[in-house]
Amino acid sequence: MTANHFPGPLSGIKVLEFVSIGPGPHCAMMLADLGADVVRIDRAGGNGWPNPIADRGRATVELDIRSEAGRQNCLAAAAKADVIIEGMRPGVMEKLGLGPEVLCDLNPRLIFGRMTGWGQDGPWAKKAGHDINFIALSGALAAMGEPGQPPRPPLNLVGDFGGGSMFLVTGILAALFERERSGRGQIVDAAIIDGTNSLMSFFAGLLPGKQLSMDRSLNPLAGGAPNYRCYACADGRYIAVGALEAHFYTTLLKSIGARPALLAELADVASWPRQCEELAAIFTSRTLTTWCDLLDNVDACTAPVLEAHEAAQHEQALARQGFVQHAGFAQSGPAPRFSRTPGQITASRDGRSALASWGVAISD
Secondary structure, eight states, X not given: OOGGGOSSTTTTOEEEEEOOSTHXXXXXXXXXXXXXXXXXXXXXXXXSOOOTTTTTTEEEEEXXXXXXXXHHHHHHHHTTOSEXXXXXXXXXXXXXXXXXXXXXHHOTTOEEEEEESXXXXXXXXXXXXXXXXXXXXXXXXXXXXXXXXOOOOOTTIIIIIIIIIHHHHHHHHHXXXXXXXXXXXXXXXXXXXXXXXXXXXXXXXXXXXXXXXXXXXXXXTTTOSTTEEEEEOTTSOXXXXXXXXXXXXXXXXXXXXXXXXXXXXXXXXGGHHHHHHHHHHHHTTSOHHHHHHHHTTSSSOEEEOOOGGGGGGSHHHHHHTOEEEETTEEEEOOSSOOSSSOOOOOOOEEHHHHHHHHTOOOOO
């Protein structure tokens, strides 16, 4: 399959990915799912986090980019690429002779996507860090976890992927769109701390008017409120309740046989712990399956808390074919979906032959 015949809205776009971990590979996966021809420049031994799902859809070629031969091969590939994805600390690509000044001069239409935690400048730019550190500075981490306990990171979804790869994808797509008008590429500086700060805009906008508190025990979206939290069931499984609006909460209370007065008592924030205990006693009286049978067909904003391996078998995922079998795994399908140019998971390919289709011959 040539670079111009990959399915999806990004068909014909050539992406050169320098191997990294976390958000960089996820960004490349998304672009590949949407039809881009992605070639990864790998290092000996890979990135240490081999992942048959996040690494899907691209060709891989192993090069020593610290050698002159490796550098020349990278230059040749960059000259043909539309997009670069790199996730090294600021200054590393420049030391390798593969920074944006060099590559964008070589290829003026190149979109140079840079993924870091702290950004390309500032006093922390070259400081080591991971997702938990980046979201710590945004105010997001402080609001997570049980009141009175140390904050608990929500996996690395908020920083690496929510504030990282998703913003890098957005930046790359915006730069590609702008290039259609100007004919020129540019650098996309995607920092996880910037993206996470943007994700926090909803909360930041409500704080000045005291419409919401970030105190975990008082924040209705942090699990402190009785109508927005998870409850244990009789079988040890959990059900997620998100009945924020009054009419949804009314339906929930009626459906589970709880006191209707709990709706009015919701305004008494000081009594939330007692209200939570009252609902917890009700939910623990039946199994998750029983509650799902009762609540799945009413507008009470509830859902079972599924384990990761169960997600693909839920009726909603099955109806939308949200997961596909590929390379022996049930994998999430390309997202978002398009009416005319749907994305598709493509098979992994040999990097040398993929670059040959770009007109690049890798020399040893």
